[in-house]
Amino acid sequence: MKKIRNLLDRLILNWLSIIPKSIRKARSSEEAGKHTGTPKKQTYFVFAIVALALLMSGIDFTIVAVSLPTFLTDLRANLALVGWTITGYQFSQSIIMPIAGKLSDEWGRKRVFLVAVIVFTVSSMAAGLAPNIFWLIVFRVIQGMGGGAFLPSATGIVSDAFGERRAPAIGLFGSIFAIGGILGPNMGGFIIDNFSWRWIFFVNVPIGVILLLFGTKVLPRSSATNNFPNRQIDxxxxxxxxxxxxxxxxxxxxxxxxxxxxxxxxxxxxxxxxxxxxxxxxxxxxxxxxMIETKLLRWRPFLAVNIYNFIFGAVAFGLLSFIPYYATVAYGMTAGQNGLLLTPRSVAMMVVTAVTSVFIIRFRYRIPMIIGLVLISLSLFLLSRGYHDVAVLGLGFHNLLLLALLVMLSGIGMGIANPAANNAALDLIPEKVAAVAGIRGMARVIGGVVGTATVTLVLSYFSDQALGMQDIYTGFAFLLLLLIPIVFLIPDSARQRRKHLGSMPE
Structure with missing residues (x-):
């Protein structure tokens, strides 16, 4: 019992260490990009605001993934066009991320964050009113611009507020996306089975209004690095x-x-x-x-981080975006069943991300990244086998349960890999955390855009779409394993951070 109590004490202390003992006050107005100082209690509310924005973004992505089969029939479009409802969103996200990161560092995190909320909310309403697939794609592109600005500005806000102990807080972002992954598919399945697909976009509107009201009052101001007239967008x-x-x-x-x-x-x-x-x-x-500092991309560790994020994004988005479509064409599942199918993955990702984030400095970065890659690869390989009505020791597995377990394995892998990969990138250039987050996010989302487009291209060669998806998952499984050598090119700075945090006064 004593050992268990000590373990629980360590867990609680690690969670509480997310909140720093004190937040530095800005030394002077000339100190570029420094935060003006956030009271300790307010950091809880700051994290809650940015978490709600990331949750809204996470819900939106997964809720649309469940809707792809419905778009095909209701909007009378082919898969290549319907795929653009995801590709267009990802593309505009990838464009805005490095710009939002740069503007967050220079214009102020709060200002960029609130503009992103307005753009995302208004475009969500417009997407719900879209008369055809072409207008839906246009509004999804605009929506992606708002969603793409959330992550770099939120990363900057949290990094300013939490200081040296930002790693667990930023690591918990993965859990927030996972909660969105739980709510999104189930909300989408329920809405599509009982109402209209248009309501999957309308649900963002009240969340956006709440964010705008509370964000204006709660989020602290951050200083700009330059005078407004000197700022330029490339x-x-x-x-x-x-x-x-x-x-x-x-x-x-x-x-x-x-x-x-x-x-x-x-x-x-x-x-x-x-x-x-x-x-x-x-x-x-x-x-x-x-727009992007190319000298950073020529630096081998930073290049390795972004190659990792590009390929990981291609596989992760390709996996998640088309699981509902695969379940529909291969197993005949409904939108509601597709929502249930994705839920265990999101729950597993949320729980594992939280645990990994707490112990991230102790685990270091490379080991979790490699373990995560192997587990996701295994999940993809098993999905590619197309198992139906499996029985183990006389115990039969319903196809929904079987698929849910296989997809859940990928969620465990992502929950292990994501916190380490995110912090490994940010530790390379901590003084430009928002800009780095923007470039890192852009690499991952551009990978997702290319991955999603490639899936639709490969499927165009298959009359049997289920067989095509199985071949795609096989290719993705082996592609992920090729990332393992890349991981060893990324500096494992967690060891130095652990020593530094250990030497900090309480």
């Missing part, structure tokens, strides 16, 4: 980057619409995308205030 760089990614995505979509042969238009779009990307890199090297 419009040219942003245009080149958007053009490059859009050209590649349109090429993939055009290819998916005509899988029998790759036409001239497709190759031209790929060529345009490649050319614009080269021009983007050259422009970013020369401009005074780049």
């Amino acid at each position: 419009i040219a760089g942003m245009g080149l980057f958007i053009g490059a990614v859009l050209a590649v995505l349109f090429a993939i979509t055009n290819w998916a619409n005509d899988p029998a042969g790759v036409g001239v238009v497709t190759w031209v779009l790929f060529a345009i995308g490649g050319t614009l990307f080269v021009l983007f890199i050259r422009h970013e090297d020369k401009t005074a205030q780049p």
Whole structure:
């Protein structure tokens, strides 16, 4: 009993250590980007506000994933177009993340965060009113802009408030997304089975209003790093980057619409995308205030972090986005059943993320990342086998239960890997935490965009969509294992952080 009591004491102390003993007051107005000082009690409310925003974003992604089969029939569109309701959202997220990170560092975290809430809420209402698939895609793109600004601005807000002990708090972001992953599919399944798909977007509106009201009053102000007239947005760089990614995505979509042969238009779009990307890199090297600091991307540890996030994003989004579709075409499940299918994964991810976040400094970063990759890979491989009506020792497993268990395994893997991967990136350049969070998030979301588009392309070659999804999951499983060598290129700075925190006075 004494050992158990000591373990519980350590758990409680680790959770309480999220809140620092004192929050530094800003030393002077010239100290760029420093927080003005947050009272200890207020940090709870600060975390609650940003957590609610991330929860809204998490609900929105998973609720739409459940809706894909319904969009196909109600909006009379093909899979390549319906896929853009996810791809367009992810794409605009990836564009806005590094910009929001930079603006959060320079304009102030609170200002960027509240603008993101307004954009997300208004576009959610508009998406619910969309008359056809094309307008729905447009409003989803705008919605993604608001959602993409949440993570870097929220990371900056929490990092300012929690100081040196930010790692557990930021690690808990994964649990928040997991809660959204629990609520989203079940809300979506219930709404689609009983009402209209339009209400899956309307549910964001009251949450957005609450965020705006409380965020205005509770979130502390943060100082800007420059005077307003001196701030510039890299419009040219942003245009080149958007053009490059859009050209590649349109090429993939055009290819998916005509899988029998790759036409001239497709190759031209790929060529345009490649050319614009080269021009983007050259422009970013020369401009005074780049959208992305390319010198960071040439630094091997930072490059390794973003290669990891790109591939991980491609697999994670590809896995999550199309599980409901796979369950529908392979097992004939309803929207409500699809919601239940995703729930154990989200619960497991939430619990495991919370535990990993508490012990993240002790576990270090590399070991959790590798264990997580292996578990997700195993989950994907088992999903690719297409098991039906399995019985073990005479005990039969309903297909819904079987799929839920296999998908839950991926949630456990993500819960182990995500806190370590997130903090490993932020520890590389702690003085630019919001900008790093933006670039890291952009790499992961761009990976998701490419992964989602690639799934629709590969499926266009299969008359049997279930068989196509099984082959895709096999490929994803082996792709994840290729990331393990990349992990060893990422500095494991958790050891140094542990020593530093251990030497801090109470």
